[in-house]
Amino acid sequence: MEQVNVTLTETISVLLDEKKYTTLRDILVTMKPYDIAAVFEELKDEKVPILFRILPKELAAETFVEMDDETPRLLIPGFSDSELKEVVDELFVDDAVDLIEEMPANVVKRILRQADKDTRKQINELLKYPEDSAGSIMTTEFIVLRPDMTAEMAIKRIRRTGVDKETIYTCYITDDNNKLIGTTTVKDLLLSDDDEFVKDIMEENVISVKTLDDQEEVAHTLSNYNFLALPVVDIENRLVGIVTVDDAIDVIQEETTEDIEKMAAVLPSDKPYMKTSVFGIYKKRIPWLLVLMLSATFTSTIISSFEDALSSMIVLSAFIPMLMDAGGNAGSQSSVSVIRAISLDEVEFKSMFKVLWKELRVSILCGVTLAAANFVKLIIFDLHGNENAFWIALVVSLALIGTVIIAKLIGSSLPLLASKIGFDPAVMASPLITTLSDALSLMIYFALATSILNL
Amino acid sequence: MEQVNVTLTETISVLLDEKKYTTLRDILVTMKPYDIAAVFEELKDEKVPILFRILPKELAAETFVEMDDETPRLLIPGFSDSELKEVVDELFVDDAVDLIEEMPANVVKRILRQADKDTRKQINELLKYPEDSAGSIMTTEFIVLRPDMTAEMAIKRIRRTGVDKETIYTCYITDDNNKLIGTTTVKDLLLSDDDEFVKDIMEENVISVKTLDDQEEVAHTLSNYNFLALPVVDIENRLVGIVTVDDAIDVIQEETTEDIEKMAAVLPSDKPYMKTSVFGIYKKRIPWLLVLMLSATFTSTIISSFEDALSSMIVLSAFIPMLMDAGGNAGSQSSVSVIRAISLDEVEFKSMFKVLWKELRVSILCGVTLAAANFVKLIIFDLHGNENAFWIALVVSLALIGTVIIAKLIGSSLPLLASKIGFDPAVMASPLITTLSDALSLMIYFALATSILNL
Secondary structure (H helix, E strand, C coil): CCHHHHHHHHHHHHHHHCCHHHHHHHHHHHHCCCHHHHHHHHCCCCCCHHHHHHCCCHHHHHHHHCCCCHHHHHHHHHHHHHHHHHHHHCCCCCHHHHHHHHCCCCHHHHHHHCCHHHHHHHHHHHHEEEEHHHHHHHHHHEEEEEECCEHHHHHHHHHHHHHHHHHHHEEEEEECCEEEEEEEEEEHHHCEEEEEEEHHHHHHCCEEEEEEEHHHHHHHHHHHHCCCCEECCCCCCEEEEEEEEHHHHHHHHHHHHHHHHCCCCCCCCCCHHHCCHHHHHHHHHHHHHHHHHHHHHHHHHHHHHHHHHHHHHHHHHHHHHHHHHHHHHHHHHHHHHHHHHHHHHCHHHHHHHHHHHHHHHHHHHHHHHHHHHHHHHCCCCCCCCCHHHHHHHHHHHHHHHHHHHHHHHHHHHHHHHEEECCCHHHHHHHHHHHHHHHHHHHHHHHHHHHHHHCC | HHHHHHHHHHHHHHHHHEEEEEEEHHHHHCCCHHHHHHHHHHHHHHHHHHHHHHHCCCHHHHHHHCCCCHHHHHHHHCCHHHHHHHHHHCCCHHHHHHHHHHHHHHHHHHHHHCCCCCHHHHHHHHHHCCEEEHHHEEEEECCECCCCEHHHHHHHHHHHHHHHHHHHHHHHEEEECEEEEEEEEEEHHHCCCCCCCHHHHHHHCCEEEEECCEHHHHHHHHHHHCCCCCEEEECCCEEEEEHHHHHHHHHHHHHHHHHHHHHCCCCCCCCCCHCHEEEEEEEEHHHHHHHHHCCCCCHHHHHHHHHHHHHHHHHHHHHHHHHHHHHHHHHHHHHHHHHHHHHHHCHHHHHHHHHHHHHHHHHHHHHHHHHHHHHHHHHHHHHHCCCCHHHHHHHHHEEEEEHHHHHHHHHHHHHHHEEEEEEEEHCCHHHHHHHHHHHHHHHHHHHHHHHHHHC
């Protein structure tokens, strides 16, 4: 994909310079909105509006939806009110809302002024829902059927009203109070006899979400049940919107990126990496770096308090990094496995002890393996010719076992505890656990050293 | 969801003991396959077959698809050939293949023997495709239309043949040589006039993938274009299958889990955490732990080679952990951001220098901030009363700046280099980068110490 867009962008920008507008239009209409949007991102700013005016109306709107935040910012100020109206009219309400949320206030005013009364009402409704809620990602355009329609009438209704609905494939059946009583699909309607009643075709046991449910939960429900769309209802079970599978996928991708960022001690960002400013990235990264640096005070205090032991056998300090890294790696292996399992609904707090018991056995296996390998390595290489070689190797290897066990137990339990008390498990990942296991492993190390090597 | 399933499972298992089979059937038919499968997973092994026999045929098959690997292993051996045939007949071919891939050879033979000739042929076809290829996740059941059909004829065809197709909403138009020449949707067909020709309705510029394309790429294409299904063609552009959006979502989830595991130095696993044996987890974790431990030999060698410097000012060793953690955290922040950007197609190797330039500026900002905070902290707390306080604090703080810069440059460049030479960027994450930046930061630290504190 990428590769193609690049060369294409170059061709397009040349054609723009040569004002070959008909040729450009011919090229653009053969392209998918997603690829056209990619071209816009690569195009020089001043060329963006010119190219956009060449697009046929509907394609222009579809492309608009696929654009990153920047491109519309370039375009809209240059729009005449009528041009703006054309785009807004073509947009699905939920896309219009996404667009508006990215725009400065004065632009938002202009957009709302251009939208027809009904659309404006819907947009304002959607803007009320908190970010990351089902309401904020749902669309209010969907097919509603009545229970006493026949399959034939239903299909007729769909053919009449379907044109500006984001999806027609899942249809929703509501009673006279607009309460959701069932769902059906175009497939079921097409495969039933014309005179069958919707109420006999429809699935009555409906899975739905509430407007304030978390978008991540919504996305998981939708993907777990392999739905194409999920109905969103208010507290009175009145149907207010639907979330479509394409939006669900976007949510899954966003939320995963956030989890991964948190695991790496980066504050979650809503912008793609390449589009975030240097200072923007700095602000996302420095807080955790500071916290973790300050928390390293523990480790330095511990080491200082064993200065005498160390100075009497300075070689001990050579193995501190190895011990700490082993602990950090072992811990993050466990924490990351558990965090991912939590976010895929595979583990909950109630299975805490199952997890701990699993991790304890794994950590003993890992610890002993590492210790054995390490012991041999120390005797043969690092401590070659040192008269205390055996005893030092023993201390380091025992400390290694202790470190791995502790690191894995902390790494697996902290995320579960976090999820229990309503914190985000992802924050309990590597860095935090490293700092904790560092301190503990050093204490074990020095305790063993002082007793076994009687320093 | 979870919560509900739990209590429900208890009720169901009680009803099973009381042999209340009609009641159970009434409960089960109100449930979605995904939830029934969840119940099976929580149920005692011996009860699984009994409950399964209570399910109506079609629901049984649908539930089968949603089950984890274990449950079918429990069920199939107990099946009579006719029971097995019923399930296999109900399964979509791609689901049958997924099932077969998890089964022991003798069971596979039984399943294939029960499948009707045509299905068996299709299954064997699909089994030929390499794991993680488009061919391995596609289904061979889809709606094919001819260009010279009218919309009305097309809808008739769909109503006649749609029942056992996984999706009817995207239809594929092929020429007489079965070459893919266009796609259309039930929506477009329903919204056009009855006598319009498919060839005039269809989208001729088709996005398709090849049977051997990587499943992750397929999933991304599908989600980028917001398709419900993506056609899979052979080298002669003959249509051989389609990948549906629900399978694409599963692929995205799997691949992300693998990435996250690799980032945490865990070998990717295809099984959920709770379902993997202790030894299974051990095998996934120990290789990297060993490699990283052995590579820590560098750090210990470096420290040993500066033993004299250290022994003459033992306090220096107290700040080694802080320096190393800062490096590790700073590095993994960068590597993880870049790795995620790569897997979301936001960054490529060709923007290597853009990235490095970005990270350089970020790392200077972060490094200086940390160094300043650290300097103050050292002067006030850690080195309080030490006559060399100022100079030691200076050394540590300067080393901190150097460490953060190097860690971030390594962290951001290694994943891009890996992707360039066809390695998996995710493997270039935290642990590997930590080991590298450890060694470098120690060298900087000791170099500064020896020169500034002239040890």
